[in-house]
Amino acid sequence: MSKFAKKKDSGLPAVNTASLPDIVFMLLFFFMTVTVMKDNTLKVENTLPNASETKKLEKKDRVIYIYVGEPTSQYTSKFGKEARIQLNDKFSSPSDVGGYILEERAKKSQDLQNVLTIALKVDKNANMGLISDIKQELRKVNALKVNYTTYDGDAFNNLQ
Amino acid sequence: MARRGAPAEVNAGSMADIAFLLLIFFLVTTTIETDAGLDRMLPPIEPPTEKPPIIKEKNIFTVNINRNGQLLVEEEITDIRKLREKAMAFLDNGGAPSGSPDYCSYCKGKRLGDSSDSPAKAIISLKNDRETKYSTYITVQNELVGAYNDLRNREAQRLYGRDFTTMEADYLDPETDSNVKDDLKEKVKRIQELFPQKLSEAETDTSN
Numbered sequence: 001m002s003k004f005a006k007k008k009d010s011g012l013p014a015v016n017t018a019s020l021p022d023i024v025f026m027l028l029f030f031f032m033t034v035t036v037m038k039d040n041t042l043k044v045e046n047t048l049p050n051a052s053e054t055k056k057l058e059k060k061d062r063v064i065y066i067y068v069g070e071p072t073s074q075y076t077s078k079f080g081k082e083a084r085i086q087l088n089d090k091f092s093s094p095s096d097v098g099g100y101i102l103e104e105r106a107k108k109s110q111d112l113q114n115v116l117t118i119a120l121k122v123d124k125n126a127n128m129g130l131i132s133d134i135k136q137e138l139r140k141v142n143a144l145k146v147n148y149t150t151y152d153g154d155a156f157n158n159l160q
Numbered sequence: 161m162a163r164r165g166a167p168a169e170v171n172a173g174s175m176a177d178i179a180f181l182l183l184i185f186f187l188v189t190t191t192i193e194t195d196a197g198l199d200r201m202l203p204p205i206e207p208p209t210e211k212p213p214i215i216k217e218k219n220i221f222t223v224n225i226n227r228n229g230q231l232l233v234e235e236e237i238t239d240i241r242k243l244r245e246k247a248m249a250f251l252d253n254g255g256a257p258s259g260s261p262d263y264c265s266y267c268k269g270k271r272l273g274d275s276s277d278s279p280a281k282a283i284i285s286l287k288n289d290r291e292t293k294y295s296t297y298i299t300v301q302n303e304l305v306g307a308y309n310d311l312r313n314r315e316a317q318r319l320y321g322r323d324f325t326t327m328e329a330d331y332l333d334p335e336t337d338s339n340v341k342d343d344l345k346e347k348v349k350r351i352q353e354l355f356p357q358k359l360s361e362a363e364t365d366t367s368n
Contacts, residue, residue: 124294
């Protein structure tokens with residue numbers, strides 16, 4: 001039990017893992033800050049149509065989303081099978097669209113207010129009548145840049 | 161060597177495990193996705209006093225979609241798969257005689273007298289029923305945008321040796337270098353001027 005007797009040199013010394021938690025925490029914080037939790041739950045069916053000539057929707061901060069589709073099964077008893085518009089978290093009528101756009105636009109910073117895009121996420125079984133109503137409302141509030149959000153794919157698959 | 165009196169040290173060995181667990185949770189839930197779709201500009205509401213400009217019939221390419229998803233193109237029932245071809249033939253026609261101010265030197269169409277004068281004059285008018293399915297509408301939009309893109313790609317290949325669509329994607333990509341962007345801006349603009357996208361959408365028919 002002398003102080004100097006036990007110097008067994010058993011190969012490589014173990015790698016010091018004391019800083020491992022720090023590294024992992026760093027990664028953790030990165031992902032925590034980057035993660036955007038889905039801010040609205042979909043209450044409508046939303047199978048988008050396919051299109052091939054798409055453009056990417058860059059810069060999420062300048063996009064306002066409008067969802068259209070028939071209510072999901074849990075809401076059909078209340079709202080029926082007709083396609084509806086979903087703004088934020090509630091079902092709305094076409095006349096609400098204008099107000100919603102103005103409201104959302106006012107929330108954005110000044111320099112973004114003129115470059116906003118309206119992303120229309122419309123179920124492929126919706127009728128054009130509703131879409132035309134929305135477009136009319138958008139024109140009234142001068143929100144002219146729209147993006148019909150689609151999946152990438154062959155457009156002729158839509159026809160089946 | 162248990163010390164007495166001093167508070168016991170918390171074992172931090174499992175800290176890494178806990179952090180890993182959280183990390184994996186956030187890794188899995190994160191979706192860094194970008195949506196894609198067809199970009200369109202809606203026409204502004206024009207003041208009612210303004211007279212609509214007079215456009216020659218031959219410069220308008222009408223596309224009607226009925227409630228069953230059938231297409232009436234230039235008063236003819238057309239299969240949707242032929243739409244792109246027809247639209248391209250119309251846009252690329254360049255019917256104006258050489259010497260006239262509208263003459264289109266880069267057009268490769270048939271130069272028919274009863275089709276469009278030049279790409280700058282050509283207008284595609286899209287009309288749909290209220291009962292038309294959205295998916296059909298998107299397909300038609302896709303084909304019409306595709307017709308423009310095909311023609312623009314052709315010109316971009318001729319002038320700059322690369323596709324217009326990739327040029328535009330690079331131009332819109334926020335990660336592209338600003339020098340490259342400035343260069344692309346001019347080229348993209350030039351091509352867009354050769355084949356300006358004039359796609360007019362009439363308000364839907366309320367009468368059936």
